[in-house]
Amino acid sequence: MFILREAFRGLSKNKLMALVTFGVMFFSLFIFGLFLISTVNLFLLIQKAEEKVGISAFLEDELSDNEIESLKRDISSLMGVQEVIFVSKSEAFEKFREDLGEDSDLLEALETNPLPASFDIKLYESFKDPKNLESISRKVDAMPGVEEIKYGEEWVKILDRVVKVLVGIDLILGVIISFSSIFVVANTIKLTVFARRKQIEIMELVGATHRFIISPFLVEGVIEGILAGGFASGLLFGIYNIFAARLGDFIQVTRELFIIVVVFGTLLGYIGSHISVKKFLRAPIGTELPKGK
């Protein structure tokens, strides 16, 4: 009860400092929210690109239904293969016609269907790297009845490299934003704690335990963090709504994202307060002389 009372007293008696802390937290969380939205959408983009990664196995023309079925079973049993879809010669022809669109009339000149039947082989996410693609392709290629294999070798290698670089940059950015947020917020809170160092000094003097001294500051930090997180989420949501119509499906924002911003705000307030108050607890009462122990 005392802890809650002291926390609210701290907020109301030091309005200006509380407002400054809130402002700094709000700004940090807004940046963090922007980063989160970028990260989520980056991963969605990568996912979409990787969905297209797969192997096409073109078949010899004279295969019987039984041979095709047996080949499908063999390919399905390979490690990393998620799904094998058979595309018959006529289906391939139809698809080719659709792809040509207005120029499909050209196909009328053909007397026979030149396109081969094929298998579209879809792989599990973790097998979509160049090394696994090559290994699976080689195994499928060696199977009797398979004439040719295609999996966009060059394109897959480039995609893999781009994904690695982007994820790396994203991770580094994430670490920088998280730590700089904690650093800036902790230093701002330190100013508010400094203004109340006398209170801490007296609490130590009369025998309050460190936990008891820290608690009101932690509660204050958490309240400010939740509020700043809520407001930052609100602003992000507002901005997203304004631009949502123009952006269409390009940028996606989920409710979980806003919850993460508020949770990060809570953590920011808690960790920031903890770091700041702890610094003042270590100082001996009265003077800044170092302890002999």
Place this chain on the structure above:
Amino acid sequence: MIQIYDTDVVFHKEWYALKNINLKIEKGEFIFVTGPSGCGKTTLLRLMYMDIFPTKGEVIVAGYHSSSIKSKEIPFLRRKIGVIFQDFKLLQDRDLFDNVSFALQVTATPRKQIKEKVLKTIADVHLSHKRDSFPYQLSGGEQQRVSIARALVREPFILLADEPTGNVDPESTKQILELLKDINASGTAVIMATHEIHLVKKSPFRKIVVKMGEVIEDTKDNLKEEIFLDNL
């Protein structure tokens, strides 16, 4: 109750704040610690409420040893000791009642007990009529009495007073000294550090004179050997 033996306090590797201190303080004693400014009086008191630890030697307070006390135990030692300072250390945004009750609130004392104890202690320091006043509405002498009340409300076995009259007028000095004597008469030991020699000169109480970090005079014959024997 308090024993200090063979104790040095060294700051910045080579500067001796205290050197070879041997003291024994008994229950209910009244002691003046005197000496010029910067001689080590405050450091001596800080050793007693374990705000600093000896570089060499041992300090034992209420059974807690400086060599073995854990940082978690320090608050519990402090609850048995009252400390007052020259600058009062009052919270300006709280009235007299809240300043005194603060010492009980932060140690999670039940509310009902707080009111009872605080009112009694405020009466003991003769400030009942000012219980709603804020520190800035009180004189220096009154503020010091508030800080004494805050130190006493936990019923400590000892009151450490670091230059308690340094910021008050002669009349208030007299009142504070009387108050400290009353506190001592009720059984609480009092150690008062002061550089005002005239306060100490005619006093019948024990005097410890510190100079350049060393005890050069102790009116009680407390030899190092005696302390040593006590610890065996």
